[in-house]
Amino acid sequence: xxxxxxxxxxxxxxxxxxxxxxxxxxxxxxxxxxxxxxxxxxxxxxxxxxxxxxxxxxxxxxxxxxxxxxxxxxxxxxxxxxxxxxxxxxxxxxxxxxxxxxxxxxxxxxxxxxxxxxxxxxxxxxxxxxxxxxxxxxxxxxxxxxxxxxxxxxxxxxxxxxxxxxxxxxxxxxxxxxxxxxxxxxxxxxxxxxxxxxxxxxxxxxxxxxxxxxxxxxxxxxxxxxxxxxxxxxxxxxxxxxxxxxxxxxxxxxxxxxxxxxxxxxxxxxxxxxxxxxx
Numbered sequence: 237x238x239x240x241x242x243x244x245x246x247x248x249x250x251x252x253x254x255x256x257x258x259x260x261x262x263x264x265x266x267x268x269x270x271x272x273x274x275x276x277x278x279x280x281x282x283x284x285x286x287x288x289x290x291x292x293x294x295x296x297x298x299x300x301x302x303x304x305x306x307x308x309x310x311x312x313x314x315x316x317x318x319x320x321x322x323x324x325x326x327x328x329x330x331x332x333x334x335x336x337x338x339x340x341x342x343x344x345x346x347x348x349x350x351x352x353x354x355x356x357x358x359x360x361x362x363x364x365x366x367x368x369x370x371x372x373x374x375x376x377x378x379x380x381x382x383x384x385x386x387x388x389x390x391x392x393x394x395x396x397x398x399x400x401x402x403x404x405x406x407x408x409x410x411x412x413x414x415x416x417x418x419x420x421x422x423x424x425x426x427x428x429x430x431x432x433x434x435x436x437x438x439x440x441x442x443x444x445x446x447x448x449x450x451x452x453x454x455x456x457x458x459x460x461x462x463x464x465x466x467x468x469x470x471x472x473x474x475x476x477x478x479x480x481x482x483x484x485x486x487x488x489x490x491x492x493x494x495x496x497x498x499x500x501x502x503x504x505x506x507x508x509x510x511x512x513x514x515x
Contacts, residue, residue: 238267242286246270249290250305253298254374255433255462256453258305269304273297303377308449312349312387313394315448318477319357321498322444325475326361338367341442343466344450345371348382348427349391352417354446355425356399364424370439372430382427385417432462441471448479448497460487467491470501 238246243266247258258266267282274285277297289297313319322340329338338358342351351371358367373379389407392400392415403421407414430437432450447466451459463476463484470476476491476499478484485493490502 238263238270238282238286242283243267245290246286246301249298250302253302254306254431255458256306257455257458266305270301273300273304299376303375306373306375306378308346309391310346310349310449311391311394313353313396314350315480315497316394317480317496318446318448318498319353321477321495322354322357323361325444326357338362339440339442340367340369340444341439341446341469342369342371343430343432343445343447345373345378345382345427346375347378347387348385348425349387350446350448351382351425351427352385352403352421353395354444355421356395356403359403359421359424360399364420367424369425370442371425371427372432372437372439373427374429374431376429379427379429382425383422385422386411386414387417389413389415432465433458436465436469439469441474442469443471443474444477445470445474446477448477449482451478451482451484456487459484460489463487463489463491467501472501475500 240263243263247262247266251257270282270285274280274282277285277288279285279288289301326338340354340358342354345351348371351369355369358369371379371382373382386407392404395404403418405416405418407416428437428439430439445466447463451462454462467476467490475494478497478499480497482497484491484499491499492502494500
C-alpha cells in the first residue's frame with residue numbers, strides 16, 4: 237500500500253523534477269508502479285521505499301521513478317489528421333539543395349512511434365535524403381525503447397499498408413507478435429532526453445513541431461511556459477501541432493490557430509494556404 241502522505245511526498249518530488257502534477261486519482265497507479273521498484277530493491281513496503289528515496293537522494297533511483305511515472309502507451313499515426321496535413325505541407329514544398337533539410341521535432345516522443353510515423357511520411361515524399369526527425373522525451377527508458385524501434389504489432393494498426401510493408405519488419409521467434417522499424421528508417425531519426433520545463437538542448441530550428449498529448453498534465457502557467465519555450469525552436473514559416481484536446485489559444489502565447497490543433501508562430505509570415513487552412 238501507498239499511504240496518502242507518501243503519495244503526496246513522492247508526487248511533489250516528481251513535480252519538482254518533471255513539472256508534471258499527478259492528480260489524487262492517480263494514487264493507485266503510482267502505488268502499482270512504485271511497488272515494482274520497491275521489490276527490485278528487496279523492499280515489500282512502498283512507503284518504506286518512498287522514505288528511502290527521499291532520505292538517500294539517489295539520482296539513479298530518481299531516474300527510475302521518473303521513468304515509471306511518465307510511461308504512457310502510444311501508437312503509430314495517432315491523430316491521423318495531423319499526418320494528412322503534414323503531407324499537404326510537403327506537397328507544397330519546393331525542392332532544391334539551397335532550402336536545406338526539412339526538420340521535424342517530436343517534442344514529447346514517448347516510446348518513439350510518433351517520430352517514426354513522421355519519418356515514414358517524410359520518406360514517402362523525400363526518400364531517405366533531405367529531412368531530419370528529432371525525438372525527445374523526459375524518460376530515459378522511453379528514449380531507449382525509441383532507439384530500439386521494436387514494438388507490439390497492434391500499435392501499427394493505423395499505419396498505411398504500403399508504409400507498413402516498406403518500413404517495418406515482422407517479428408519471428410522470440411519477437412513473434414512484434415515489429416521492428418527498418419534500420420534504414422531508424423538511422424534517420426535521432427532520439428535524446430530532454431525536459432521541456434527546463435533549458436532545452438541545442439537541437440536547432442524546425443519546420444514542424446509535434447507537441448502532442450503532453451500539455452494535459454500541466455496547469456495553464458506550466459503549459460504557457462512549455463509552449464513559449466518550444467515556439468523559440470520553430471522556423472518563421474513553421475507549424476506547431478498539439479493534441480486535439482489541448483487548445484493553447486487561451487494561454488496568451490504568440491501562436492495563431494490555422495487548422496484544428498495546428499498553430500503558426502504569431503510573427504511568422506504565412507506561406508500559401510493549404511486546403512485545410514483555406515477551408
